[in-house]
Amino acid sequence: MDDQYAHVLALGASCWQCGNPFAFDPQFVPSVFVDPEINFPPDVVAVARQAGRGPGDRVDLWGKVYELPASIEGYDVEAGKRRAVLQPLCDPCIQRANEANQRNGLPAQFTTEEQNRRTRLPRDVFGPGG
Numbered sequence: 001m002d003d004q005y006a007h008v009l010a011l012g013a014s015c016w017q018c019g020n021p022f023a024f025d026p027q028f029v030p031s032v033f034v035d036p037e038i039n040f041p042p043d044v045v046a047v048a049r050q051a052g053r054g055p056g057d058r059v060d061l062w063g064k065v066y067e068l069p070a071s072i073e074g075y076d077v078e079a080g081k082r083r084a085v086l087q088p089l090c091d092p093c094i095q096r097a098n099e100a101n102q103r104n105g106l107p108a109q110f111t112t113e114e115q116n117r118r119t120r121l122p123r124d125v126f127g128p129g130g
């Protein structure tokens with residue numbers, strides 16, 4: 001994990017992708033770095049730009065279609081990465097992401113919280129207040 005990110009994950013939050021509240025262990029929950037200023041992952045902005053996409057264009061992200069926010073006009077990706085905080089993703093969203101990958105001929109590469117618990121070391125998590 002990249003040290004330049006703030007490792008903050010809101011406990012008892014909702015899934016970033018679908019908005020459903022769910023219980024999770026912050027050490028193992030699948031998550032994504034989201035820049036709170038644009039409520040979007042800076043990494044995705046960078047990839048979309050490389051593909052020639054801009055504000056208002058649609059991107060397929062983990063099986064869901066997003067419109068790139070207008071706020072990415074002139075967006076500083078590196079500054080966004082420094083602001084980014086971890087946001088959780090629920091199991092149904094992980095399953096949809098894997099199904100979308102498989103439809104596109106890609107490996108089902110995303111792992112659920114339970115799979116992470118079995119196969120990964122705990123993530124270093126610094127909650128609110130450190």
Ligand SMILES: [Zn+2]
Nearest residue numbers: 015018090093
């Ligand atoms: Zn979800």
